[in-house]
Amino acid sequence: MLPPVAVGCACLSLRVVRPRAFTLGELVAAGTVPPGGERVLRALLDARLSFLVSGGTGSGKTTLLSALLGLVGPDERIVLAEDSAELRPDHPHVVRLETRPANQEGAGLVTLEDLVRQALRMRPDRLVVGEVRGPEVVHLLAALNTGHEGGCGTVHANAAADVPARLEALGTAAGLDRAALHSQVAAALSVVLHLVRDRTGRRRIAEVHVLERESSGLVRTVPALRWGTEAFVRERGWERLRGLLRSGGSEGGPGAAAMKGASDDGSG
Incomplete structure (x- = not known):
């Protein structure tokens, strides 16, 4: 018989928020980003690709997103x-x-859906939703399909491959049918960065996926x-990711330079 569990106490x-965001270099040193992986992440921002950071609770989604947003150009809102x-x-x-x-x-009452709708009136260069978890997914996808490049956010998911199903569930609950939701996702998002927290407590980017429409x-x-452990290992979607990163940035610009560095040293 299991011992009784106390339920009558408070x-x-x-959740204590760190007053200062980690830098990308600090995340590399901590093992969250593999050596050389910061070049890919910088190129992702320079190319103004829309992306989601996925993972479980406590996997470091907010930490990574804060660090990445710190790399956005100072002239962007x-x-x-x-x-x-x-x-x-x-x-x-x-x-x-x-x-x-x-x-x-x-x-x-002010909901996240209200905030996303109002944020579109503030001329954002980067629209960011701290966590996509409800009807606001409809407004976010709509915004990313109307010229708001480089938008991002976080979402709970067990793996990067589960993100489309997670968005489908949220969109369906908001009244968006399956076909429309997938059409919006295909046009709005490009990349998923998935984080995990292992048994030792270390948080790391386990995988980077690109989105593809069947x-x-x-x-x-x-x-x-x-x-x-030495660098990101390339998978079958690498050429598509590299193409997205290069096409998003100007020839010879910071995004192209970052991608060249990643290719030269084998990382990414």
């Missing part, structure tokens, strides 16, 4: 929409929006890179 759960303000990008031009619960009279119209992810 429990407090505290980043608009953050979050349930609780946790993203702390080291960037001079950030507009931070946070949801608000209703008061005792049921008035004053003949059926449904979207699937294709592995492009996976974790390696």
